[in-house]
Amino acid sequence: MSDAVGPVFAALAHDTRRRVVQTLASGRGATATSLAADLPMTRQAVAKHLAALQRAELVRSARRGRETVYELKPGPLGEAASWLATVGGEWDERLERLGRLFA
Amino acid sequence: MCNYSVAHYRRADVNKVEREITVAAEPEDVWRALTDEVLLSEWLAPEVELEAEVGGELYVRSEDGEERWDTVDELEEGRRLAFTWADSSVELSVDAVSDGRTRVRVVETAALPVSDWGPRLTALASACALTLA
Numbered sequence: 001m002s003d004a005v006g007p008v009f010a011a012l013a014h015d016t017r018r019r020v021v022q023t024l025a026s027g028r029g030a031t032a033t034s035l036a037a038d039l040p041m042t043r044q045a046v047a048k049h050l051a052a053l054q055r056a057e058l059v060r061s062a063r064r065g066r067e068t069v070y071e072l073k074p075g076p077l078g079e080a081a082s083w084l085a086t087v088g089g090e091w092d093e094r095l096e097r098l099g100r101l102f103a
Numbered sequence: 104m105c106n107y108s109v110a111h112y113r114r115a116d117v118n119k120v121e122r123e124i125t126v127a128a129e130p131e132d133v134w135r136a137l138t139d140e141v142l143l144s145e146w147l148a149p150e151v152e153l154e155a156e157v158g159g160e161l162y163v164r165s166e167d168g169e170e171r172w173d174t175v176d177e178l179e180e181g182r183r184l185a186f187t188w189a190d191s192s193v194e195l196s197v198d199a200v201s202d203g204r205t206r207v208r209v210v211e212t213a214a215l216p217v218s219d220w221g222p223r224l225t226a227l228a229s230a231c232a233l234t235l236a
Contacts, residue, residue: 080118083213087191088120091209095124097146098207101136102126 011056012081016041017049021058021072022089025082029062029071118213125206130197133205134181137195161186190214 011017016039023038024030032050036043050070053059058081060073072078126133136142143151150164154175161173176192177185185194191211198206 083118084120087211087213088122091120091122091211094146095122095207095209098136099124099126101142101145102128102133 011053011058012084014049014052016045017053018085018088020046020049020053021081022085024059024070024072025086029069031067031069033067035070120211121209123206123208125200125204127203128205129203130181130199130205133207134197137184137197137207155184161188163188 012021019039020035023035030038032043032047035046035050039046050059050061054061054070058073058078059070061068061070063069072082136146138153138155140151140153143153148163148165150162152160152162154160155178157175157178159175159178161171161175163171163173165171171189173186173188175184175186177183177194181197183194183196185192187193191213193212194210196208198208200206
């Protein structure tokens with residue numbers, strides 16, 4: 001078993017990190033601050049999840065001025081992560097609406 | 104109340120998303136929400152038209168205005184509805200959990216096999232299969 005693939009699944013198994021991937025997949029890169037504004041968590045929590053995603057090689061970062069900008073890595077792993085996060089997120093929202101019909 | 108399955112992360116199928124929710128309702132009522140156009144428009148997408156029969160047409164307009172014409176592949180009355188949508192197949196199933204509680208399960212599978220997503224992903228899939236077999 002390759003060392004490179006274990007962290008990928010660990011990274012994606014976390015609900016919050018899936019949301020980070022989902023948000024990154026829908027945009028052109030984001031900072032920890034902009035992600036924290038979009039997601040219900042602190043900048044510190046976002047930074048921790050971004051670090052985990054980076055270790056899993058799903059996300060890459062670049063310095064832009066004084067900011068660090070994160071984006072999904074192109075390639076099959078990033079695409080798979082993005083598909084899982086996007087499609088999974090869509091069904092989360094749909095099932096939540098379905099649940100509300102019976103609430 | 105919501106109970107989302109993360110089973111897909113423990114399997115070799117990286118092109119599959121599985122989710123489920125348990126609601127306080129009878130299976131017949133939940134089935135109606137899955138097959139009645141008016142009810143589908145309340146949760147699946149803002150505009151849905153469905154001929155609830157095998158080979159029937161499914162029209163979906165999503166929030167962003169994207170329109171899709173899809174086909175019903177399988178229909179097991181009161182239990183299971185499967186359709187092809189864009190590049191994925193979707194299966195919705197309904198199960199009675201206990202008195203007055205019903206589970207809805209959804210599985211969406213991308214048409215593209217994992218092997219087409221590149222050798223590294225195939226390695227990932229087999230590594231997980233090895234670890235968890």
